[in-house]
Structures are given as structure tokens and as C-alpha cells.
Amino acid sequence: MKFCSDCGGSIALRVPLGDDRERFVCETCDAIHYVNPRVIVGCLPVYEDKVLMCKRAIEPRHGYWTLPAGFMENGETTEQGAARETWEEARAQVRNLHLYRVFDVPYISQVYMFYRCEVEDGLFGVGPESLESGLYGEDEIPWDNIAFPVVKKALRAYFEDRRRDEYPVAVETITFSKPRKP
Amino acid sequence: MKFCSDCGGSIALRVPLGDDRERFVCETCDAIHYVNPRVIVGCLPVYEDKVLMCKRAIEPRHGYWTLPAGFMENGETTEQGAARETWEEARAQVRNLHLYRVFDVPYISQVYMFYRCEVEDGLFGVGPESLESGLYGEDEIPWDNIAFPVVKKALRAYFEDRRRDEYPVAVETITFSKPRKP
Numbered sequence: 001m002k003f004c005s006d007c008g009g010s011i012a013l014r015v016p017l018g019d020d021r022e023r024f025v026c027e028t029c030d031a032i033h034y035v036n037p038r039v040i041v042g043c044l045p046v047y048e049d050k051v052l053m054c055k056r057a058i059e060p061r062h063g064y065w066t067l068p069a070g071f072m073e074n075g076e077t078t079e080q081g082a083a084r085e086t087w088e089e090a091r092a093q094v095r096n097l098h099l100y101r102v103f104d105v106p107y108i109s110q111v112y113m114f115y116r117c118e119v120e121d122g123l124f125g126v127g128p129e130s131l132e133s134g135l136y137g138e139d140e141i142p143w144d145n146i147a148f149p150v151v152k153k154a155l156r157a158y159f160e161d162r163r164r165d166e167y168p169v170a171v172e173t174i175t176f177s178k179p180r181k182p
Numbered sequence: 183m184k185f186c187s188d189c190g191g192s193i194a195l196r197v198p199l200g201d202d203r204e205r206f207v208c209e210t211c212d213a214i215h216y217v218n219p220r221v222i223v224g225c226l227p228v229y230e231d232k233v234l235m236c237k238r239a240i241e242p243r244h245g246y247w248t249l250p251a252g253f254m255e256n257g258e259t260t261e262q263g264a265a266r267e268t269w270e271e272a273r274a275q276v277r278n279l280h281l282y283r284v285f286d287v288p289y290i291s292q293v294y295m296f297y298r299c300e301v302e303d304g305l306f307g308v309g310p311e312s313l314e315s316g317l318y319g320e321d322e323i324p325w326d327n328i329a330f331p332v333v334k335k336a337l338r339a340y341f342e343d344r345r346r347d348e349y350p351v352a353v354e355t356i357t358f359s360k361p362r363k364p
Binding site: 001002003004005006007008011018021033034035036037038039071072073074075076077078079080099102104106107109111113128169171173 | 183184185186187188189190193200203215216217218219220221253254255256257258259260261262281284286288289291293295310351353355
């Protein structure tokens, strides 16, 4: 951040009076521009004993498999956002949403919220950000080609919980680990 | 948003290519400035049969009672943020945090996350954003002077759940209602 979005003045990084951390502050109009974590909302959409997954058509992780998820938008609820992303990426309508996993990813200032839900009538398609999509059972999931750690963790937990048919909500923290060399 | 924070150019509200909603776009450098919901993290800190509350020393709702909560910061987890706010506002150390309530407040693009937790040794104080703080039992809480609907809902749910000693996580949406006239 170099310029003030209110007045166009130049921005300095300093600790405002009464605060205890550096903020982007305008040197002309004194506006403080806070930068906060972003929420990523997604679904773990289930039909019969399979989970709906998408192969990513965009970076990062083009060609890898994911659960439908994306940045929460202003004016929507987390549940609405999760359902919207599932429509956008996998052309599926979902119902009966239950919060299932929260993942804190502090090193990139993101919070993921995944909802467990049902795919209406088992119908799905391929949205513009996906190369393909499909319903996969536990043994069919491309475990070695999952896009993000949060996706693999949510899927592993789901299939584990399904053995007991109990799905407690859990919060987990993802810590930074260097990507493996291909 | 009037000026681009990257180049200082002027900002227009338009739908970028491949998007489906209006964004703040720079007319000079084409940077897209996304605006997303903010996360507010807080605690419902318990000691014996009482809950730790603070009387607000700041606007909005100066002089009304709240649970310790505030904007999540970059680089922290939701749990760390909730504990930090409890220290800042009520000078209490907390432990044994469990996610308890998520409140979507879409009309102001906020997501609240409250953690149920214990107050270490029952010790607390008064932070700079509070006028006073205290441990209150269900019958002692100033129910008519609670700062925000999310606080009242979290407290009501907690005392209800305590009768069964079961505290399931729940997600609720707060809809806009006109404030009552004093």
C-alpha cells in the first residue's frame, strides 16, 4: 500500500496513537487503513457415499483437486458463500449445510470454513474455474493430487467421522511447511 | 475508495472481466481492490458459574456491557485473537478454548467467532477500552444493557447449554433490526 485510497496522499507504516501495532496511515489526511484476514468459505458436498470434488482450472495449483471454496463476499453469510462457491465451481445446488471444519492459516492471514452438505439429486457440472468435477468415494479420491492441505485434512476427517456417523466441529491451525519438490 | 493504493490513480466501480460483481478497479494500472468481510473474534470466559464481561469505554455502545471481542489481526489464529482481545479488554488470561458460536452479520459484512473458555485463576482487570469488568452469574448479568445482539445471544445460549452441560457449536445469522428508541 503506497497511496491513501481516501485522498491519494502517501502512506507510511507507523503505530497510531492508542494502538500497539504498525498500520498503513495516510501522511496527508491521517486515515488509518486496516488490513485484516480473509475468510474462505467452502463445502464438503456429499451424495450417497461420495464427495464432490473439482479439478482446478486456475492458479494456484492448476490441475490439482479441491473442494469447492473461495473468498467470502461482502453482504453474504458464510453458508451462502459456501453454497455460492459450490455452484460456481461445480454447478451443484447444496442443502442441509453444517459447519464442519475451521482452519486457521495465520502465515497467509486466512480463515477457512468448510460446510458439510448434501448435493441436491446428485447433480453437478463444471464451472469456469474447474477443468472437471466428479463424485469420489474414499478409495477413488486422487489423494496424491490434492490442491491444498486444508482440503486433504477436511476429507480425511470426514471419512474418519463417517465410520462413527458423528461429525463434531473442529478448529485446526495449518502451519507453514515448504512445498515438496516435484 | 477513490484512489488506487498501488499507483494513486482514480478508482472506478465496475465488473472486471471474468467476474460477476462490481469491484474497485484502478483506471490507470487496472489493479482490482477487493473488499471482503471482517472477522471479529471473542471469548465467553467462564470462572466457576460466572461469565467475565466488560463495560465499554469506547463507541459504539459506550457504557454498555459486552464480551471481550475485536477485529482479528493478520498473522494470528482465531483462537489467539480471541485470547488477545480478552487480555486487552479484561486483563484476563484464558485457557481451554472451544469454538462455541459463529454469527454471520451480512448487512455489515462481519463474521463473529466466540470461544468458550476458562479464566485462569479467576483473575481479571480493566483494559483501556473498558470502564469496568466483572464476573457475573446468570441472574446478575445486566441483560437490559448488553452492547450487541451477538453478545446477548451467545450468553443466553451458554446458560441454556449449561443446564445440560453440553455445548454444541452453532452458526446463526443476525438480521438487521432498527434499534429501539431510548
